């Protein structure tokens with residue numbers, strides 16, 4: 001039975017991944033399917049929240065009763081998050097954001113030329129949206145949740161990342177063969193800035209989403 005414990009709350013969820021264009025036909029991207037973010041949006045709506053889902057490159061159908069904002073790049077994602085965040089009780093950054101983008105965008109398709117070495121791709125840093133909104137705290141009592149995919153020293157890296165980003169909760173998952181990217185299942189530990197540690201066993205992404213909302217609800221004023 002779903003409790004309507006998010007009634008009257010506005011939650012913003014980011015989902016999917018950013019694509020950083022090199023030219024009109026090519027981009028730097030990542031393997032995020034958006035399924036975890038969509039599960040968060042669906043379950044929040046089922047618990048009564050008003051949901052803004054900021055979506056990048058998932059190709060997934062819009063969940064019922066959710067406002068969907070589409071973005072492509074990290075810079076566009078930042079704009080959409082900064083626009084929605086001041087009105088949000090909760091922001092969950094489930095999207096995989098490119099840390100870097102190509103410094104230049106070629107307006108025409110980059111060509112290969114016989115006998116010429118390829119041009120190196122020069123990257124510049126993207127803004128860290130999670131760190132930025134966590135530092136801002138424009139709305140008192142707002143809860144900010146981040147995600148982290150780690151391959152080793154999951155808990156130690158997660159703790160360090162939680163402190164670095166300044167968010168309230170960090171969902172840390174180990175990236176593996178069957179887990180996380182594109183899969184229907186996930187397994188994670190949710191770390192709290194208050195020192196809490198909540199393991200979520202391997203299971204559907206919906207179950208992890210419900211645990212995140214349980215932890216958020218117990219911390220909202």
Ligand code: C5P
Nearest residue numbers: 093095097126127128129130146147148
């Ligand atoms: O630093 P890392 O990419 O591992 O952090 C992951 C978390 O930070 C995710 O919640 C992601 O949405 C967020 N992030 C961000 N802006 C970036 C990179 C990551 O908001 N440029």
